[in-house]
Amino acid sequence: MHLLKRLCLVGTIAVWGTAASLATEQPSDIPAWLRSHIGEGEGQIAQVVLQRARALYLKKVAEGIVKNPCYFAMDATRPNGGRMGKRFYTICEADRSFRAVSTGHGSGRNMKGVPNFANGRECVKNFGNALDSYLTTGGAYVTAETRTSFKGYYRNSAKQDAALMRSFVQFDGEGETANARERAIGGHPAVLLRKIRYRWRPRSPHANEHGCGPVGTLEDYAGGRSNGCTTWSRSDAEKIIPLLKDPTTLYIYPESEDIKAVAQAVSARKPHLRNSSYWNAVCLKQIGAPKFWSREQLEPLLAQYHRDPEPAPSRPATCKP
Template identity: 50%
Template sequence: MSLRRAVLKFGAILTLAFPNLANAQGTAVPTWLQHHVGYEDGKIAPIVLSRARALHQDKVRRGKVRNSCYLAMDATRPSTAPDGTPSRRFYTICENTRIFRASSSGYGNGRKLARANFSNGRTCAKNFSNAEGSKLTMGGAYVTAESRTSFKGMYREGSQIKPFYRTFLLFDGEKETRNARERAIGGHQAMFLKWQCRMKMPQSRHADENGYVPFGRLVDYTSGRSNGCTTWSSEETAEILQRVNGNPTTLYIYPESRDINAVAQVARAGGSPAQQGLYWNATCLKEIGAPRFWPKRELQPVINRWRQSLPKQAPRELPICK
């Protein structure tokens, strides 16, 4: 099937699935953008682009966003590309200025509980959910919201002790993603500070009542797993935040629950999702066998009971740095 026919086919599928967005598709995919459509690393799958464009055009038409750029993510792609570098599965697209950026991003790592194992491996995501506390990715429609920058602690870089601040870009969802705020879902730099001790620094505005600040080492997990948020490298984070801070835009994450369930049904029956017109990254589908969507109504009670069963413990106090 030619690229043009593939795009048109997935556009037709979108019209049936989202009748309220049928008019939002508007213009055809520009020729320059068609060159970035495909299944190789660094390209965007036709259905992901089609849905991302429709979502953005609909929000622009209704005055919900004014940003000419939009975002998309394909959570079915692997963490590592064939050449060993981080796989590119997050997309920034600005059609007015002909910008297409494909970058790495993490996906939700999930949990392994006694009553349910919904954990994901390091390479491919098998499990998805919108349950709070699941630490899983949820596909669907989002709009970027405000950003919040917080102090995480101090770390050493060479001979210097520096503060680490991380900016968190909140997402607002709808339908299956409407509890994005409840789940604290958003985007941020793929880096955290692993606390090791408390450093005496009474001059710091972040010091506690006894004059201590947390100290640790920076851990970079670019393209790895997350708590369900989208996570980017330092360079990519700065670029994305610059485009959307104070100027919200849309983010479409693939796959949604209907995609997951449809692919799973065909895969479990031994069929080929691609031959049925369904999309999933071939490398990851081979590794996971069949994906699974855990609906909130099913998984939330399991998570809540697990939390209630945890023994109450006093807050852990970090040792003083030597």
């Protein structure tokens, strides 16, 4: 029987609840070939992350929301970069494929007058769902439309001007991730333009009303931090984004309840977390204890910060022929 039809039949047993209640399926319910990828080593996926990602996928297939043969997961407790940095997973059970790649995480922010909730480059300490927080929010997502937009021109390796066209896959969430669209949370290649200036380009379809086009220096920040989006290297994005032509699920670990449970375990000075909530040991040692910043907690502070006087707006971009 075709995999998706089979999933529709069994999907009703995968009850999706809060982080406190794990997926009802047992490890033995996972196909043997996929169980071989479970673990905390290089290129492996933690058991709880796979169980929840698979349960979410089965549920959305059973509801008729998802027909894509592939689904995705991310473990934001793992280090960013290095041998252990492959923490974004593509799982296609129809052809028995499993792939782990690197991805960025929310940078958070360190602003005057607001508690510091910035994250380091390697490990994530702060998570949250507040607007303008630049934080990663764990939980359930379904991928939506893909939009491709022009970002500007840059000088390529052939010393010619090239247009940077970047695709963005919108995520829709539920529960604590429900404001994903409001936060413009999605997935895209980890590239942008810095030091943007404007040049006379009257024939460019992207020129502004003054006949100018933006030109900048291309920056590849694959493996770095983001504004809360899921970011991939350009080469990985070229493989992942086409798989998202049809909606599918993405599960990001950890959720707020996981974060709170681990923080409590650390506070209680438990020697390890093997009998409680999962967290990557390398990052837990580095961050000490994680923290979840709810939008109710953080948004009023950010609103106060933005009420401070802003600098005068810059003049419209102009240039000369």
